Amino acid sequence: MKLYNSLTREKETFVPREPGRVSMYTCGPTVYHYAHIGNLRTYIMEDVLEKYLRYSGYDVKRVMNITDVGHLTSDADTGEDKMLKGARREKKTVLEIAQFYTDAFFADCKKLNIRRPDIVEPATKCIGEFIKVIKKLLADGHAYEAGGNVYFDTSTIPQYNVFHNFQEEDLQEGVREGVEKDSNKKNKADFVLWFTKSKFDDQELKWNSPWGLGYPGWHIECSCISMKHLGEYLDIHCGGVDNIFPHHTNEIAQSEAYLGHPWCKYWFHVLHLNTSSGKMSKSSGEFLTVSLLEEKGYDPMAYRFFCLQSHYRKSLVFTWENLDNAASAYDKLLHSIAKLKDEPVDAKAFASLRESFRAALDNDLNTSLAITALYDVLKADTSDGTKLALLQDFDEVLSLHLLEGAAKIREAQAVENADPAWIAQIEEQIARRAQAKREKDFATADAIRASLLEQGVLLEDTPSGTTYKLKR
Numbered sequence: 001m002k003l004y005n006s007l008t009r010e011k012e013t014f015v016p017r018e019p020g021r022v023s024m025y026t027c028g029p030t031v032y033h034y035a036h037i038g039n040l041r042t043y044i045m046e047d048v049l050e051k052y053l054r055y056s057g058y059d060v061k062r063v064m065n066i067t068d069v070g071h072l073t074s075d076a077d078t079g080e081d082k083m084l085k086g087a088r089r090e091k092k093t094v095l096e097i098a099q100f101y102t103d104a105f106f107a108d109c110k111k112l113n114i115r116r117p118d119i120v121e122p123a124t125k126c127i128g129e130f131i132k133v134i135k136k137l138l139a140d141g142h143a144y145e146a147g148g149n150v151y152f153d154t155s156t157i158p159q160y161n162v163f164h165n166f167q168e169e170d171l172q173e174g175v176r177e178g179v180e181k182d183s184n185k186k187n188k189a190d191f192v193l194w195f196t197k198s199k200f201d202d203q204e205l206k207w208n209s210p211w212g213l214g215y216p217g218w219h220i221e222c223s224c225i226s227m228k229h230l231g232e233y234l235d236i237h238c239g240g241v242d243n244i245f246p247h248h249t250n251e252i253a254q255s256e257a258y259l260g261h262p263w264c265k266y267w268f269h270v271l272h273l274n275t276s277s278g279k280m281s282k283s284s285g286e287f288l289t290v291s292l293l294e295e296k297g298y299d300p301m302a303y304r305f306f307c308l309q310s311h312y313r314k315s316l317v318f319t320w321e322n323l324d325n326a327a328s329a330y331d332k333l334l335h336s337i338a339k340l341k342d343e344p345v346d347a348k349a350f351a352s353l354r355e356s357f358r359a360a361l362d363n364d365l366n367t368s369l370a371i372t373a374l375y376d377v378l379k380a381d382t383s384d385g386t387k388l389a390l391l392q393d394f395d396e397v398l399s400l401h402l403l404e405g406a407a408k409i410r411e412a413q414a415v416e417n418a419d420p421a422w423i424a425q426i427e428e429q430i431a432r433r434a435q436a437k438r439e440k441d442f443a444t445a446d447a448i449r450a451s452l453l454e455q456g457v458l459l460e461d462t463p464s465g466t467t468y469k470l471k472r
């Protein structure tokens with residue numbers, strides 16, 4: 001597989017350190033608010049990468065942090081802790097906010113069919129690890145204490161700007177949004193490892209440390225959580241493109257200074273989802289969440305399809321019209337799949353059509369071409385059974401609920417096409433069964449279920465009542 005590496009700015013052949021095994025780290029959400037669909041574009045594309053590596057036979061171990069402390073509003077060392085801001089907004093404690101939005105994040109991921117990473121670690125559970133690493137950085141001369149905080153000294157490493165993505169003058173205070181002058185820093189690029197002093201002294205969560213009561217910086221979290229679970233060498237580190245500087249630049253600086261050797265080989269960055277007026281935001285304009293899409297009647301899968309239609313290294317513009325186009329293409333796709341019949345699989349055609357899907361993803365995870373390969377399957381001159389087998393195979397990676405979605409359409413069509421008198425009779429039986437259950441007459445209820453099953457009607461009891469499917 002060829003993968004673009006932001007560090008070398010080249011597409012490279014992907015070779016993990018240990019044959020057959022991949023260690024993968026993902027910067028997780030800062031849980032002070034709901035994720036917007038831009039954040040989720042990044043997680044969708046990382047999910048496809050993880051699943052494609054598994055599909056290709058690698059044993060992947062993926063770790064994600066949850067940022068519940070230390071991420072300041074500027075992404076650098078100034079501003080308020082985002083978590084504290086969230087807690088104040090909702091008049092709750094930081095820990096309540098963290099739990100609520102962590103759950104909300106994974107609920108969104110589930111709706112988008114994003115696999116939960118093997119290990120999910122909140123930063124507040126790893127304070128001991130951060131202290132251990134900061135102590136060593138201080139002992140080795142890579143860090144210093146000033147004005148109550150501990151800073152990383154960027155002049156002690158051979159190269160700081162490893163991604164070559166900023167100019168020296170970008171580091172001038174006041175150039176970057178919200179970055180204020182910090183006279184404690186020896187070098188402009190130095191960053192905080194541990195805070196005991198900040199302008200916002202009502203920081204809620206604080207821990208004892210050799211440098212006083214305080215809290216960790218955001219960057220040290222990811223380095224330590226990655227090393228804790230994945231060891232001294234990392235194959236792939238992922239994040240959105242905004243994480244390159246300062247976050248990932250600082251992660252590399254401190255990790256390699258601590259370890260004394262190169263740390264992560266491949267850096268995978270997803271470009272942003274923007275609105276037509278620019279940057280996507282949680283505080284201004286329409287706050288685009290998965291729930292909002294659902295409220296407006298969109299299936300979250302249509303959003304996943306929208307993301308997969310374009311390459312992760314291109315920025316993507318969100319408009320309702322673009323989403324409408326994706327939603328109707330997705331619906332049409334499911335309807336085409338619903339028409340396919342169960343037939344034998346032609347192994348030769350299967351292998352050759354699978355090849356173009358693999359070739360697309362082997363070429364720097366080109367999901368847009370992978371979707372083309374999917375349409376080519378539907379057009380191909382082969383049996384429906386081969387097509388169904390290929391779609392099921394591709395969906396291990398794409399996770400678009402292709403067969404499940406098509407099955408739902410077939411079930412709905414079966415009800416539409418059935419004799420209305422028969423459907424009325426089924427519904428009457430279901431009502432009788434509900435009455436029997438209310439009267440605790442379970443024998444009758446079970447008998448009705450069995451009799452409906454014999455007629456090809458499958459009942460499903462849900463919290464909001466009993467639904468049914470017609471077996472074809």
Ligand code: AMP
Pocket residue numbers: 027028029030031037038039040041042067238239240241242243270271272273274279280
């Ligand atoms: P945060 O919760 O702010 O730490 O961000 C979570 C993830 O979303 C990070 O990997 C960011 O780089 C990424 N991200 C932030 N904004 C966008 C956007 N508009 N489009 C895609 N990814 C984004």
Ligand code: ZN
Pocket residue numbers: 026027028222247
């Ligand atoms: Zn991170």
